[in-house]
Amino acid sequence: MRLFFMLILMSLISAMPLLAAEPVNTGKPETGRWAVIETDKGTIKFALYEKDAPITTKNFIDLAERKFYDGLTFHRVVEGFVVQGGDPNGDGTGSSEKKIPLEVSPKLKHDTAGIVAMARRSDPNSASCQFYITLAAVPYLDMQYAVFGRVVEGIDVVKKLKIGDVMKTVRIIPAPKPEEPTKKQDPKK
Numbered sequence: 001m002r003l004f005f006m007l008i009l010m011s012l013i014s015a016m017p018l019l020a021a022e023p024v025n026t027g028k029p030e031t032g033r034w035a036v037i038e039t040d041k042g043t044i045k046f047a048l049y050e051k052d053a054p055i056t057t058k059n060f061i062d063l064a065e066r067k068f069y070d071g072l073t074f075h076r077v078v079e080g081f082v083v084q085g086g087d088p089n090g091d092g093t094g095s096s097e098k099k100i101p102l103e104v105s106p107k108l109k110h111d112t113a114g115i116v117a118m119a120r121r122s123d124p125n126s127a128s129c130q131f132y133i134t135l136a137a138v139p140y141l142d143m144q145y146a147v148f149g150r151v152v153e154g155i156d157v158v159k160k161l162k163i164g165d166v167m168k169t170v171r172i173i174p175a176p177k178p179e180e181p182t183k184k185q186d187p188k189k
Contacts, residue, residue: 027107028107029105030050031048031049031175032047032049032050032057032175033047033048033050033172034046034047034152034173034175035048035061035149035170035173036171036172037154037167037169038167038169039157039165039166039167040165041161041165042157044151044157044158045152045153046114046133046149046151046152047149048060048061048148048172049108049148049149049150052107052108053147054103055100055103056100056127056146056148057148059100060118060148060149063086063129064170064171064172067169067170068088068129069086069169069170070168070169070170071166071167071168072086072090072166072167073090073163073165073166073167074161074162074164074165074167075087075090075092075163075164076132077161078135079135080135080136081134081138082132082133082134082135082138083158084119084130084131084132084133085132086119086131087129092130094130095128096129098128099126099127099128100118101124102120102125102127102144102145102146103148104142104143104144104146104147108142108147109147110134110137110138110140110141110142112134113135113136113155113159114134114150114151115134115138115147115149115150115151116132116133116147116148116150116151117134117141117146117147118148119131120145124144127146131148133151133158
């Protein structure tokens, strides 16, 4: 009997590192700063995956901070699939002066509406400035296109977009700090 309890105690002790306060990697990407797109239809905000897609997010942030996207249109809308924009030519043929390599990870998935990813030509290293926002889950695009964010506010706006709708401004903002829980008030005071 004593041996039985010793074995249980030893297994509990060996499991202690698993119970530590370290954050568990859930396989989900970590969000960083937000992109804010102002359109005639409303505002779209998406969280950027800066740690999981550093090359792609840096490229997008650099373009946004240079005001590259301001005034550009959404040139492609495929119902139930994607809304695409960011082309300086407005027809899907344009690019910026820089091309970036394909940056994929099993953590970065097209698993719902509101996923933001880079468009590209057939060359995997041809992404430049055009991006799309999914209107549904499109898992067959996983590991083929660089996912770099997800819509956190304004998916209703994304779903209203039409070809030719303008991105008035695209700016980068710090991620909002989590709200502190409200402290219960003492009713006697």
